[in-house]
Amino acid sequence: MIARRPTSWHQWLIIALALFLTTLLLVIPLALIFSKVIEGGWSLLVQNLQEDYMLHAIGLTLFVAVLTVPINMIFGILLAWCVTHYDFRGKRLLTTIVDIPFAVSPVVAGLCYLVVYGVESSFGQWLSAHNLQLMFAWPGILMVTIFVTVPYVARVLIPLMQAQGSDEEAAALCLGASGFQIFRHVTLPNIKWGLLYGVVLTNARAVGEFGAVSVVSGTIMNQTLTLSLLVDQLNNDYKTAAAFTAAALLAAIAMITVLLKNIMEWRMRVSQAKAAEEAGAVFNKRNA
Amino acid sequence: MATKTLRFFNETPVIPGFSLSFGFSTFYLSLIILLPISALWLYVSDMSWAQYWQAISDRRVVQSYWVTASGAFYSTVAATFVGFVLAWVITRYEFPGRRLIDALVDLPFALPTSVAGLTLATLFVPGGWLGQWFAGDGFIGQWFGPEGLKISYAYPGIVLAMTFTSLPFVVRIVQPVMEDLGAEYEEAAQTLGANKWQIFWRVILPSLIPATVTGASQAFIRSLGEFGAVIMIAGNIPFKTEVTSLMIFVRLQEFNYPAAAAIASVILLASLVLLFLLQLAQSHLLGWQRNKK
Numbered sequence: 206m207i208a209r210r211p212t213s214w215h216q217w218l219i220i221a222l223a224l225f226l227t228t229l230l231l232v233i234p235l236a237l238i239f240s241k242v243i244e245g246g247w248s249l250l251v252q253n254l255q256e257d258y259m260l261h262a263i264g265l266t267l268f269v270a271v272l273t274v275p276i277n278m279i280f281g282i283l284l285a286w287c288v289t290h291y292d293f294r295g296k297r298l299l300t301t302i303v304d305i306p307f308a309v310s311p312v313v314a315g316l317c318y319l320v321v322y323g324v325e326s327s328f329g330q331w332l333s334a335h336n337l338q339l340m341f342a343w344p345g346i347l348m349v350t351i352f353v354t355v356p357y358v359a360r361v362l363i364p365l366m367q368a369q370g371s372d373e374e375a376a377a378l379c380l381g382a383s384g385f386q387i388f389r390h391v392t393l394p395n396i397k398w399g400l401l402y403g404v405v406l407t408n409a410r411a412v413g414e415f416g417a418v419s420v421v422s423g424t425i426m427n428q429t430l431t432l433s434l435l436v437d438q439l440n441n442d443y444k445t446a447a448a449f450t451a452a453a454l455l456a457a458i459a460m461i462t463v464l465l466k467n468i469m470e471w472r473m474r475v476s477q478a479k480a481a482e483e484a485g486a487v488f489n490k491r492n493a
Numbered sequence: 494m495a496t497k498t499l500r501f502f503n504e505t506p507v508i509p510g511f512s513l514s515f516g517f518s519t520f521y522l523s524l525i526i527l528l529p530i531s532a533l534w535l536y537v538s539d540m541s542w543a544q545y546w547q548a549i550s551d552r553r554v555v556q557s558y559w560v561t562a563s564g565a566f567y568s569t570v571a572a573t574f575v576g577f578v579l580a581w582v583i584t585r586y587e588f589p590g591r592r593l594i595d596a597l598v599d600l601p602f603a604l605p606t607s608v609a610g611l612t613l614a615t616l617f618v619p620g621g622w623l624g625q626w627f628a629g630d631g632f633i634g635q636w637f638g639p640e641g642l643k644i645s646y647a648y649p650g651i652v653l654a655m656t657f658t659s660l661p662f663v664v665r666i667v668q669p670v671m672e673d674l675g676a677e678y679e680e681a682a683q684t685l686g687a688n689k690w691q692i693f694w695r696v697i698l699p700s701l702i703p704a705t706v707t708g709a710s711q712a713f714i715r716s717l718g719e720f721g722a723v724i725m726i727a728g729n730i731p732f733k734t735e736v737t738s739l740m741i742f743v744r745l746q747e748f749n750y751p752a753a754a755a756i757a758s759v760i761l762l763a764s765l766v767l768l769f770l771l772q773l774a775q776s777h778l779l780g781w782q783r784n785k786k
Binding site: 209210211216219220222223224226227229230231232233234235237238241280283284286287290291292293294299301302303304305306307308309310311312313314316317318319320321325326351352355371374375378383384387388406409412413414415416419420432433434436437440448449452455456458459460462463464466467 | 500501502503504506507508509510511513514515517518519521522525526527528529530532533536575578579581582583585586587588590593594595596597598599600601602603604605606607608609611612613615616622623656657660711714715717718719720721724725738741742745750753754757760761764765767768769772
């Protein structure tokens with residue numbers, strides 16, 4: 206379906222409705238966040254940004270995201286490789302299990318981790334006897350963040366690799382390439398934009414996760430507060446200006462995410478169209 | 494080794510890397526997803542039945558089920574409507590601002606839920622940018638009596654927050670199906686003398702139903718579990734605007750871990766059942782559509 210210019214008045218009416226809804230639900234909230242920061246003035250912004258708790262929250266948030274993204278990226282690639290290149294029993298079960306974090310409420314996810322690794326369980330007691338505190342500390346935050354972001358890379362890569370099929374990989378195998386060489390020189394160039402797309406999604410969710418993290422964080426100032434928890438904490442303490450400073454930082458990251466996501470989508474479409482064109486050219490040559 | 498009667502592989506693997514990718518994936522999924530979820534069931538199974546029943550049938554908790562389920566229902570209706578309109582406009586018309594709408598639809602996904610909640614709450618308080626319309630003397634609020642319509646820190650705020658966070662799911666699921674909808678069906682209907690409404694109701698809408706149902710179910714599941722955005726705007730008044738996720742949190746703060754786990758098991762069961770139903774419905778609906786074609 207190719208978009209065309211609207212011709213009749215009721216087409217313009219529905220466009221006006223869409224523009225109104227977008228403004229109301231998406232543009233105005235974004236404008237509010239930044240206007241609250243501008244309202245406070247430049248010096249207040251700088252001052253809020255230099256607070257210890259703010260710097261610490263920024264550091265913790267980035268730290269968690271930097272660890273989560275590569276771990277889930279490697280898993281996503283391996284799972285997508287596994288379910289798209291082989292046909293075995295239980296394949297559907299694997300793809301259903303990977304979807305579970307989408308359906309599970311983040312608070313429930315956090316609680317599940319608390320039950321395994323917290324002092325309530327014998328394993329948690331063993332951990333604390335050995336001075337390993339996972340819950341109410343950064344490892345717990347990292348673990349639940351990994352849980353909520355498990356599906357993203359795999360979910361993007363599976364349909365992409367399915368569409369591309371295994372023919373090119375099989376050809377490389379015939380030419381004597383090893384498994385890793387096939388991945389590095391054949392698969393990776395084909396999926397790189399999809400992979401980056403998945404990474405952008407994973408990163409966005411890792412930076413912004415709130416529910417699961419709030420259960421295992423224990424909300425200790427300067428220790429276990431990520432940026433999105435800090436927004437809530439400052440708001441509860443009636444430090445609205447500071448809360449909106451943290452919110453604006455997160456909103457800026459969100460806008461960059463949206464921008465990157467759109468670029469990746471466009472690149473994916475371009476590379477797919479190119480692949481289709483090349484396939485068409487080969488086909489035409491063969492039939493000439 | 495695979496036996497002849499029950500084979501593991503439906504097709505002998507050719508590409509190398511099966512044991513690495515399969516082994517790591519299953520290990521990772523077991524460790525990250527299955528272990529914690531089974532641990533919750535084990536933990537709950539330690540409780541006596543009476544204890545469990547008391548935890549999940551507490552009056553305040555039961556009320557929170559209603560708030561959550563009804564809020565998720567209304568917000569799914571709203572998000573499906575708004576999402577359908579946005580997807581429709583993005584895919585079918587060329588107009589200034591189209592790309593911007595397309596890009597902004599992802600914002601609720603990218604924006605952390607606590608930021609979304611704080612922002613919506615600030616917008617819709619009676620003196621806020623949008624809340625002033627809904628106040629007792631506002632042009633919408635005056636229809637709701639002298640108090641106006643309270644949105645922030647009240648039930649409508651919950652619906653609003655859930656709608657906001659689940660909007661991208663509807664758009665991004667319906668949009669690609671709309672894009673693939675060829676013009677030939679519409680043109681064929683037109684040559685057969687169908688008018689615009691008939692084309693929409695009889696030709697376009699039926700082919701969009703599976704995607705819309707999927708999008709709406711995703712939005713519903715998402716809304717049931719929504720926490721950050723909702724607690725920032727709901728006001729969290731016991732018996733009135735507490736969602737079930739919050740009840741888990743409240744029990745945890747009372748150090749009543751078993752009760753928290755019991756409530757969590759109810760939500761977990763509901764969301765897993767919904768997920769499997771959705772998977773079933775998806776294959777059923779898609780099969781239905783394929784047969785039609």
